[in-house]
Amino acid sequence: MIASSRSPLAWVVHLSVALLVILWTVPTAGLLISSLRDKDQLAVSGWWTSLADSTQNAVFRAPGADKQVEKNGKFVISGNVLEGGAGEVAAFGSSSLKPGDFEPGQTADLNGGEKLTVQADGSFEIVSDTAMEGTRGQRIFYQATVPSRFTFDNYREVFAAAGIGASFINSLTVAIPSTIIPILVAAFAAYALAWMKFPGRAILVAVVVGLLVVPLQMSLIPLLKLYNGVGLFLGVPAKTYVGIWLAHMGFGLPLAIYLLRNYMVGLPREIMESARVDGASDFDIFVKIILPLSFPALASFAIFQFLWTWNDLLVAMVFLGAGNEELVLTGRLVNLLGSRGGNWEILTASAFVTIIVPLIVFFSLQRFLVRGLLAGSVK
C-alpha cells in the first residue's frame, strides 16, 4: 500500500509477518507432530528432532548358559540385541552405569572372565574359555540409534483406553441441540426488536446489550440450586442433557439476538413496506422475507454457538457433572492432565481429538465466523 514491493521495508514486513505466523502456529504444530510420534521417542526427545534418528538407552538379557554352543574349544552364546528391530547399536557396555563404554565391534571383558562383543547391527557374542553356568543370562546394556517413527498408536490408545471416544459422543450430544434450538427463538425475538413497533423496545434492546457481558459465573450457583429444586420436585436427576441444552440456549441468546437484530436492522425498509402494502402481516414478512435473507447472520451465530458449546468446560462441569460417564471432551482432557500429566502421548493425542472438530469448522466456515465477529462486537 505504502511501501513499494521492492524496497527493503517490504522485506522487513514480509519477515516480521513470517516470524509472527511461525510464533502463532508452532505450538499447535508441535502438538500435532508429537501426537503422531512413537511414544518412547516422544518421551525422550523434543518433537523438533522427530525427523532425526534418536538415541535410546536399552538393555537386553542374553540367553542363559543352556543356550551355549562349543566352538573350537570355546563356549559361545550368540544372538541379536535388537531382535530384528530397526536401528543400529551406537555403543554398548556391561553395566547400567556405563551403557556407552564400548564402540560396536570392540570387546568388553565381563566379570566372569567372558568376553562380550556387540556389532553395529546388533549381533553379539559372549565367548568363554570354560563352560558358562547359571540359567539367568548376561545383561547387555546398549545405546541404540532408532530411526524416527510415526504412528497412529497414540490415537488408537486414547480411543480405546482413555475414554476419549465416549467423551467425543458426549460433546456432540451437548453441542448439536444447543446450537440449533436457540436459532429460531432468537430470530423471532431479533425481528421484533428490529422492525416491530411496541412500547419498551428500546429498553429491551438495552437489556440484551447489558446481558451480553454478564459473567457466566453469576448464573451458576442460582441455576444449580434451581435445577436441584426442579429435579427434586419432578423426581428426575438434576444433571441432565436437557438441562445443559437449555442452559447453553440461555447463555447464547443475548449474542444471538444482538447479532441477528443488527443484521436485520440493516435490511432495506422498502421490501417490508411494499409487502405490508400488499397485506402481509408481520408474521408473513418474517417467515417469507426476513428469515431467508438473514441466512448469513444465522450461519455466523450457529458457528459461534457451536464453537462455544464444544469448547465449553465450565457449564458442562456444573450442569452435566464430572462423573466418568458424562464427561465432555474438555472435561476429560482436564482429568487426564491431572491423572496422566506426564504421559504426553495420551495428552497430545487427546488434545488433538478435542480440537480437530472446531478446527474443521473454523477452516471450512471461516467467512461466516469473521462476519459474525464484525457484527457482534458492540460498536
Add this chain to the structure above:
Amino acid sequence: MQQLFFAILTMIAGVLACVVYFFGTNFILDRLFPSKGLSGPNASRNLRITNAIRPWLFLGPALITLAVYLVYPVIESIRLAFHDKSGIEFVGIRNFVWMFNDGEFRQSIFNNFLWLLVVPALATFFGLIIAALTDRIWWGNIAKTLIFMPMAISFVGASVIWKFIYDYRPEGTEQIGLLNALVVYFGGSPEAWVTLPFWNNFFLMVILIWIQTGFAMVILSAALRGIPEETVEAAVIDGANGLQIFFKIMIPQIWGTIAVVWTTITITVLKVFDIVLAMTNGQWQSQVLANLMFDWMFRGGGDFGRGAAIALVIMVLVVPIMVWNIRNATKEMEGH
C-alpha cells in the same frame, strides 16, 4: 451412539416445538382478531390489537429464557452473597468480610488485575500490528487465517498445547518442552515455569494472548480497511512517511474500534477460568477470581454464599463496561 440419536431427536423435537409455537400462536391470533378481507372500524380495531400482541408472541420464548437463565440468577446471586453456605440464613456482610481477609482472595484480585493490565493490551497491540502488516503483502490472508486459528481451540486444548511447551525435565536430561530446550540451547538452566510464583501468571497469560490476538486482528483489520483512502493519500502528498501515516492518520481514526476490542477482551479476561484450572488449578499463587469462585461452589460440599460473593465481585468489575456498551448501543439506536 444411542445418546447421540436421542440428542438429534430432541433437537428435531425442540425445533418442531418452536415452529409449532410460533405458527400456532400466530394462527390463533389471526383467528381471534381477523382483519384480512374485512373492512370498516372492526377490521382496523382488530389490526391494532394483533399488532400490539404479536411482538410479545415473537419475544415470549426468548424473554422467558433470558429471565430464567440470566436475569433471575443475577438477582439471586446478590441475595445469596448475603446468606450463609446453604443460602438460608441471612449473614449480612460476613461473606465479604471473610473475603477481604482471605489471603487467597487478595491473591486472586492481584492476579486478576495483572491479567487485566497485560492481556487486553498485548492482544490488541499484536492484533493491530498484524492487521496493519498483513494488509500490505500478497499472502496476508493466509497469514491471518493461521494467526486467527487459535480462536477455534478451546481454552483447555490451548492449555495442553502450552503445557507441552513449558514442560520441564531435570537439568542434564534432554528437554522435550520447547521453551526449556531453547533456554538450555542458549546456555541457561531449565525451569518449571508454571510453578514460579508471580511469573507463572505471565506464562498463563501468554495462552490467552495467543488465543485473543486473532480476534483483535480480524476486527482491527476491518476497521483499517474502512479508513477513507483520501485521508491517507492526502498525508502521502504532504510527505508523511509510513510510520507517521500509521500513528497520526490511521490510529486516530480507529480509536473507537480499538476500545471495543479492548473491552471485549477485558470481559473475556475477567471470566477466565479454564486456563488456570487446567494449568495450575490456582497453585503456586496463580489463583484468579473465576477459578476461586468455582472452587468455593464445590469445596467442602459447596459454600454458595462465598461463591456468590466472589461472583458479585466479578460482576461489579464488569458493570462499567456494561454501562458503556448500553450507552453506545442506545446512541446508535437513536440514529435509526
